[in-house]
Amino acid sequence: MTDNRLAIKLPGLDLKNPIIPASGCFGFGQEYAKYYDLDRLGSIMIKATTAQARFGNATPRVAETPSGMLNAIGLQNPGVDAVIAEKLPWLASNFPNLPIIANVAGFSNEEYATVSQKISRVQNVTAIELNISCPNVDHGNHGLLIGQVPELAYAAVKAAVSVSEVPVYVKLTPSVSDIDIVAKAIEDAGATGFTMINTLVGTRYNLQTRQPILANGVGGMSGPAIFPVALKLIRQVAQQTSLPIIGMGGVDSAAAALEMMIAGASAIGIGTANFTDPFACPKIIDELPNVMDKYGITDLASFVKDCQEEIRG
């Protein structure tokens, strides 16, 4: 079976292949289901969910950058109760065998706990991606993200882990002076693994108005331009922990996915590439066996194991 070559097994995630649309780039799956069978995917990281419905930021919310883009959506979502009542059941009834990774966002430890607890009880949610690193909302920490302060990260992760019924992967921001310290705090708090990297932070200006293009002023930068940054940070974290890493940041091809596995990732999130090509994920999945053949990779599970043994010695 061809599919076996691509299978990856992680806590909570029995993936038929390692390709997972990244949170925020794929809604709750419904729109992309018009384009292809979502069962082709390893999993889906659904849109960030908070306790209450959020409109998000003012528009414009996106801008283009060389080989990348900025977004400042601002965690727009219908709230956890609507996600549980409408979005997740739709996925469960149409794609009953597809494991879902629920991205949980919040503005307090209580909110992280409440949303994690509720959403982790939904049958098709097999893991949580704890979003402590969205750069587009104010967490009331003097402009700092929870994921930028080890103590705050520890407390938020602890709050989620203690009530979640599924493994909790924590999404790391690249905007830190030393990612090792934050990763260590998150591991100590009981996280199952990491997803990384969230967006970098940047801005663009309109020459005519001399104002930022984004209504929010700044936004999260994603796309191929940040791929080398992701590789560097994934390797850095992989060197200090044995927790699994779901890598993301500018992956737009099977070759890039394999390169990120060399850096230390066990599975791969695909974000901006979905906008450039709505069929990006199935194309990468189709492309993987050929690129694996080219480099003598028989199956991804042993490739990932070999890469990580090399990193950790």
Next chain:
Amino acid sequence: MILQEDMLILSNENISPRVYRMALKGELVLDITGPDQFLHLRVPSPDKVLRRPISISEYDKENKCCVIIYRVEGDGLAAVSQMTPGQRLDVMGPLGNGFDISLPFPQKKALIIGGGIGTPPLVGLAEALTSQSISVTVLLGFAQKSAVILEREFSAVSDKLEIVTDDGSYGRQGNVGLLMDELDVMSYDAVYACGATGMLRAVASRTATHPNAYISMEARMACGMGACYACVVHVAADETGQKSLKVCDEGPVFKVGEVVI
């Protein structure tokens, strides 16, 4: 539905400063349901990750052809403008919901209002209405004479066409609001508008009580098909401020009063 296709470029002509008219051929034309749906174009430059949403101006299902008219604002569409007949362009579409023309037209009269680069999709609309024996009045506003486009096309599919320019260098000086004030807007069965935000507000303020007034909105988009929430607008009758509609898949056409412009 094929949803995405490498469409064949039949022509790509410069029709006014920075404005191009491109004719495309492909199977996805068969899926177009109405004027002002849009195509999401992949820019032929590897460093451009976002597509460009462009309204469908006219289409011909028999020959599987459609026309888009776009204005070059930056590097992305500049690259598209350099493409030549015979080349293929990666297109997603048709996306969004076009103008609703399946309304009752007891008076057999429709009013169409366009501004600048918002005018192209209205050609197809005027054509569709005219073919249903509805009398079409068209009011168009442009910045100046050199920006005036599609006058001949609109003349062919309307009973009355009036053009204004901001500086008076062509037609009368002023804006379309001025022209609207000279008409009995309520006497038209339907009002359709596409243009810049200011123009849409001017139309909306003059059609607030009209039962069938529609505006087509423009927005910066990423996915173009409803997944990313980049292009949302506030719902007008929503005191919570939390409700939104997406311009890409719930628009771009909205009823006047439905969303905050």
